[in-house]
Amino acid sequence: MRFKSFISTFLILSFIILQFGCANAKNPQKPDESAVPDGSAPGNSFDPQTDFDNRFATQYLFLAEIDGVFVWKPVVQSELLRYYVKETGESGVLCSKPECMHRDHVYNDECNGCVFSAVRALSYYNGQLYWVGYYSGSDAANALYRMDPDSTGRELVWKVDPPSEFAVKEYEVHRGKLYGLCVNQTVSAGEPQYSMAVICADLNDGHFETVLYDEFVCQIFYADSAMIRFVGNRVYMAYSYQDHDGKDLFKVMRWDSKTEAAAELFSTYEIPSAVQSMWINENEDMVLVPLLTDDQEQKLYRVRGGALEAYLNRLDENGEFNGCHISDGIICNYESVRGEWFDSKVWIRDFEGNTLFKGQLPTDFLAETPGEIKACSIMTTIRDGNAIIVPFSIPYLSSAEGGGIETAYYLARYEITEGGLRPTLMLSCTSEF
Ligand SMILES: [Zn+2]
Secondary structure, eight states: OHHHHHHHHHHHHHHHHHHHOOOOTTOOOOOOTTOOTTSOOSTTOOOTTTSOOGGGOSTTOOEEEETTEEEEOOSSSOOBOEEEETTTOOEEESOOOTTOOSSSSTTOTTSTTBOOOSSBOEEEETTEEEEEEEETTEEEEEEEEEEOTTSOSOEEEEEEOOOTTOOEEEEEEETTEEEEEEEEEEEETTEEEEEEEEEEEETTTOOEEEEEEEEEOOSEEOGGGOEEEEETTEEEEEEEEEOTTSOEEEEEEEEETTTOOEEEEEEESOSSSOEEEEEEOTTOOEEEEEOOOSOTTOEEEEEETTEEEEEEESSOTTSOOOEEEEETTEEEEEOOSBTTBOOOEEEEEETTOOEEEEEEOOOGGGGGOSEEEOOOEEOOOEEOSSEEEEEEEEEEEEOSTTOOEEEEEEEEEEEEETTEEEEEEEEEEETTO
8 A cells, every 4th residue: 555655665764864864954963862851952953853944934835854755735725735755756645544535525624634724834843743723624713733744643732822912924843842923913003013923832731922022113014024943942033124214124033942032133224125035054144035126236145153244146147037045055046937938947056156056947747737827936945955846836727617727736856967957746736626
């Protein structure tokens, strides 16, 4: 049976990783003998068993990796978790129930692979998958769920009850706690007032506390650019807004779960637009990607030893490759929508600016789309060793009778080789299914 082979592959992969060390791109160190009793690694080095993987920390992803097995669903549309085993290429719906029809009706909570969640909320922690989804099949409330990586042992952990004034944008499990990134708007004396917060609850009790908080009035709040990141015992909240003088402020706040100290780590007016994404390492050095502006000379930024510098050009010498994502040591630029169709070129650099690849991004698998393709969106880029993983969102006109606009989702992996990018379609689904 297909699923049994996934389970045995999972065990084999676990064994290989124990033998040869983890293949994760971050070169994590194993926790030493002095690991504290809660399972946390000492210090701030990455532990794939307990630490949230920042490669997946974006609202556009519902993705986790367990020792070379990827578990995924498109954030909003599909309800089914799917898995892909990198070593064997095996894939399917993450449901171990024999004879299960999976999604023979909407909200089929008899299926182990069915997950009802409107936000980014999938994590791997200490041998289990965790997610926040609808409580009792209704989006009126949420609950934290978990199950084993083979989909057995599925259970409700507790009802998620965040402070009522907070709107939670995404959830992550990290070192024994569930974190929520909150973006809130209130109107006071006719003026909109915004706040950002990070809330967290211990997995053992489900009681939320607010660990990071900031409130401000501004002309523009770049809510889509609000971010949460995790490095060891530290949690970072980063966000941008334009003040009443028309200047963009970028700010990073930090909470340490061991000392329980909150502080402002960094803020600047020196970046001439909001920051859309960042990578932060153990030394708190950062690479920052600002939102695209009209400036052909626009730069990417980095922070080293607390000092900000403009360093790489965002666009290439021809002013091309305007889309930009970063992930664990790589910068991936796209030539996003140009003309009537997607020009699938990609430019991959390391954080020093060395070009690793520049050329065509093969997308032959898009021919599987069951209708006329209307657009192409690359949602983000994830580094996976010497490869990138790219989730695509493809609106299409359904060829079914009376069909309207649906969306196809693809998750593809591209190995970077001397001969170009070698594509593998990992998973796909449509909003029709
Ligand atoms: Zn099922």
